[in-house]
Amino acid sequence: MPERVNVNGALGGPDEAAISPLDRGFLFGDSVYETIRTYGGRPFLLREHLDRLRRSAAALDIDAAAAPVDIEAEIARTLAAAGNPESAVRVVVSRGRGPLGYDPAGCGPPTVVIHVRACPSIPEQWRREGVDVAIVPVTRNAPAALDPAIKSSNLLNNFLAWREAFLAWREAHRLGAWEPILTNASGRIVEGASSNIFVVRDGRLRTPPLEDGLLPGITRAAVLELAGRDDLDAGEASLQPDDLRRADEAFLTSTLKGVLPIRRCDGWPIHDGRPGPVTRRVMGLFEALAQTGSNRGAAPGSSLR
Numbered sequence: 238m239p240e241r242v243n244v245n246g247a248l249g250g251p252d253e254a255a256i257s258p259l260d261r262g263f264l265f266g267d268s269v270y271e272t273i274r275t276y277g278g279r280p281f282l283l284r285e286h287l288d289r290l291r292r293s294a295a296a297l298d299i300d301a302a303a304a305p306v307d308i309e310a311e312i313a314r315t316l317a318a319a320g321n322p323e324s325a326v327r328v329v330v331s332r333g334r335g336p337l338g339y340d341p342a343g344c345g346p347p348t349v350v351i352h353v354r355a356c357p358s359i360p361e362q363w364r365r366e367g368v369d370v371a372i373v374p375v376t377r378n379a380p381a382a383l384d385p386a387i388k389s390s391n392l393l394n395n396f397l398a399w400r401e402a403f404l405a406w407r408e409a410h411r412l413g414a415w416e417p418i419l420t421n422a423s424g425r426i427v428e429g430a431s432s433n434i435f436v437v438r439d440g441r442l443r444t445p446p447l448e449d450g451l452l453p454g455i456t457r458a459a460v461l462e463l464a465g466r467d468d469l470d471a472g473e474a475s476l477q478p479d480d481l482r483r484a485d486e487a488f489l490t491s492t493l494k495g496v497l498p499i500r501r502c503d504g505w506p507i508h509d510g511r512p513g514p515v516t517r518r519v520m521g522l523f524e525a526l527a528q529t530g531s532n533r534g535a536a537p538g539s540s541l542r
């Protein structure tokens with residue numbers, strides 16, 4: 238039973254799961270979520286993910302503490318029921334059911350949906366050779382409109398960016414765009430539709446600062462910490478599109494992708510189009526962290542503390 242869905246503690250297959258059509262998550266995208274994956278069968282960096290879930294909920298005044306179930310315990314129960322060697326877990330906490338209209342009075346308690354499936358595998362070729370990205374004309378939500386730091390399920394901005402890259406790919410087959418890269422209203426690169434981005438220039442590893450408007454990725458934070466500990470020159474800096482196009486190396490990070498080299502941007506190779514030494518070093522460091530976190534029996538999320 239690789240796919241299991243848990244709605245407020247009721248565990249079943251995806252076709253049995255149900256939420257109310259009056260749930261604010263369904264009506265307005267008024268909900269927050271996390272994507273977590275296991276390594277060695279154990280949720281990786283679980284504490285970091287649950288902390289971000291609470292922060293996202295608090296930013297929207299969703300009272301996650303009033304959830305009808307213990308989220309961490311239900312994740313464990315759903316993982317056990319699915320029984321995959323490695324799983325991807327999506328946890329959604331919505332404001333819950335309420336009267337139509339924006340006033341949140343009378344809404345709740347929060348709805349908790351936990352979806353577990355077999356972890357999608359990343360083709361070995363992508364890790365070895367890298368993937369393609371395209372800078373799309375869809376700008377990332379401005380922080381003053383819908384702060385990208387909130388991991389909300391209101392994902393139309395991300396979907397529209399994805400659609401733009403997909404249409405470009407269909408029209409020009411040479412552009413095997415795989416991840417759309419968004420800029421902010423000032424034209425600076427901020428992140429992928431479902432990933433953070435890093436570039437390397439003259440040995441310096443840089444990723445856009447949170448102030449430029451992006452999700453504080455858990456993998457991004459882990460990479461910054463690992464790279465710093467390994468004496469790499471790693472930090473935050475605002476990036477223009479040309480900083481990516483002219484980079485010596487570039488890579489994406491996310492929970493499901495891990496660290497993934499970028500091969501081409503807008504159809505043009507990054508440097509010689511092959512993953513460079515800094516990227517390969519960071520991939521090795523991250524892989525080692527994932528193995529440590531899963532093999533040594535450390536408490537989930539404790540490996541970075």
Ligand SMILES: Cc1ncc(COP(=O)(O)O)c(C=O)c1O
Nearest residue numbers: 431432433452454455456491492
């Ligand atoms: C918009 C966006 N940025 C970045 C990320 C990467 O975050 P994390 O490393 O926490 O998975 C994601 C993950 O889904 C995302 O949706």
